[in-house]
Amino acid sequence: MSVEQRYRWIYKPLVAAACLAPLAWLTARAAAVGDLSLGPDPSRELLHSLGRTALNLLWVTLVVSPARQWLRAPQLLRLRRMLGLFAFGYAALHFLVYAALELELDPGRLGSELAKRPYILIGSLALLGMLPLALTSTSAMMRRLGRQWQRLHRLVYAVAVLALWHFWWQTRAALREPLLYALILAVLLGWRLWQRARVTSKSAPARVPERT
């Protein structure tokens, strides 16, 4: 089996199944399959679980590039689009549940929440930022945009920072979890900066000593 076939028939389906598992689990709990339930405060549980899964998948998406190098497995890139799209999917569901259950589909409430609560605004911006990335994720769009594609998709770094901020802002007292997400993001983004600095210093022409 070629690498391409292995990805197509084994790895990608496995990753897709793993990405769908949280949704299946939440659905089973919401539908009260067997003894399952979402607990005493189901809409909060659903909302938080979807948001958390979106955050997790976004972080996994950002792990792909460094992991290709660390594991010497450049072919991992083939999984990145799917991971990113699932992250977007969960973020969109997170917003829909918020709009439907928390705001009860009242646009006036959405307006006032956006105006009054910065973390809602920041979360919405993060979701909006993911939209062009999802829309331009097809191979055709990649070809069409060429070099611009990469530039556009650097937006994901801003989205990650906004998403973290959105999460951080809601914590009452226990900062341990958002801190952990922040540390991981710092490593992931720091690694990229370091790579960039290394590559530019390598490719930069030798310095000419200044004449005195």
Add this chain to the structure above:
Amino acid sequence: MRRPRSLRILPSQITAPEVFHDRRRVLAALGFGAAALAVSVSDARAAAMPSGAQAPVGRQVRSGTPRFTRNAAYRSAEPLTPFDDVTSYNNFYEFGPDKSDPKARAASLLAEPWSVEFAGECELRGRLTLEDVLKPHALEERIYRFRCVEAWSMVVPWLGFPLADLIRRANPTSRAKYVEFTTLHDPKQMPGQRTAILDWPYVEGLRIDEAMHPLTLLVVGVYGQWLPNQNGAPLRLIVPWKYGFKSIKSIVRFRFVEREPRTTWNVMAPDEYGFYANVNPQVDHPRWSQARERRLGSGLFAPRIETLPFNGYAEAVATLYRGMDLRRYY
């Protein structure tokens, strides 16, 4: 929390709200007045209790079943929040920041023996065992709404007695303008206190007239049982017109003071948690609206409930705050 099998309550032992309310209707139909509702334990729950449960109210033995009467003035037309929800969804950071932490981790709390200290501007100073605290007070069951600052709420049958009765025994001096309450501080029993997520020990406070208000309840039980550890055993406060964080759990000290106590959440985030913390749909928490609430146990698609001023107890308590700007003193 793991409890001995004998103390565990099976869902089948909990009176369904319909049955509960039906019993009252039946009694009323039979021509029993309010007095009939105030007799000792006398419904389906009592059937599971030993015959001694009918003994007169007196000294409590906490290992048994509490003896209490039902206060007819504090019943509820709203369905009770199921026992399992009341005892598994708790903010009790002493056992961890997640709502499921207290139930999972509160077994390490030693609720018996327990003693309580009286300090400050009062006559009865020093330490009392909980038994001595409870001895002269008859326990009553009151159904109250409970509204958390996080916009969820419950309807709970608490067992307790008015805090005012205890304050009268303590006999505060004229300088006592506030009561300060303190939760146990013992990281060995309360693993959450090993992390400085809050400034331990947890401290709460009430103005003396709030503390003396007949609605303010010192609670030792819930659903006809002694309080489970995760609900603040063995002694907690319930102030039904205020956000839940005012209703301090596992109390070890009452101090009567002249100045407003420095209360934990108020010190930690003064712009988010006021000293008064009266339930007020008009004043939002900076991060969320307080206009509506989610009633626990009512299902995923249950519509939100409109939050009422003073959690629906305005008629009884609004006069305490006459002339005060409730936006400023939130």
